Amino acid sequence: MKKADKTLIIFMAILPWLSISLLGRKTLKRFLPGGIFMSLYLIAEGRFAEKKKWWWFPYSVKPNVLAELPLILGPFLVGSLWILKFTYGKFNLYLLVNIIIDSIFTFIGLNWLKKIGYVSLVRLNKFQLSLVFLIKSFVLYGFQVVYEKCFPQNET
Structure with a gap:
């Protein structure tokens, strides 16, 4: 991996955080526990996927650090907060938005990565990866419910 590409990966982790202030304190307080839960879920899934060779990250941030951590702590965590902000309480819309965003990542973003x-995917094809993403969508929404x-949030 070239140095420029490493810089892009770091940028990918940091850039979404620039939008956090636009979420609003109330939204952050409401949905951050779900985002953190899903980040922990993804870290566990990453360890499992590593053992099962679902995918392979030839690049690692640091030794013994999960290579997908920039994806988890950047676009996934912040993206989950934004999606919940605009779709929570409207499950069909939530599901549709997740399917669209996950498909863009799976069929376009993954090619770039x-x-x-x-x-690179090893033992999963893109359709199977889409199903894994779909399961995560249900888990996140279920956790939030x-x-x-x-x-319960106190409305004042």
Whole structure:
């Protein structure tokens, strides 16, 4: 991986965070627990996928650090907050938006990441990866529903 490509990966992790202030404090407080839960879920999934050879990251941020961490802590975490902000409570819209964004990543973004030597699928094809993303969409939404039942937000 070229130095310019490494810079792009770092940029990819940092750039989404520039939009956080636009979310609003209330939205951040409401949806951040779900985003953090999903980030932890993705870290566990990454370890599992590494063992099962679902995908391969020839590039690593640091030794013994999950290579997909820039994706998890950047676009996925912040993107989840934005998607929840605009679609939570409208499940069909939430599902549609997730399918569209996940498909763009799977069928366009993944090609670019493979081209720069960041990741490649090994034992999963793109359709199977789409199903993995779909499952994560259900898990995130389900977590948020349960979280809001257990910790209702006080409207003042």
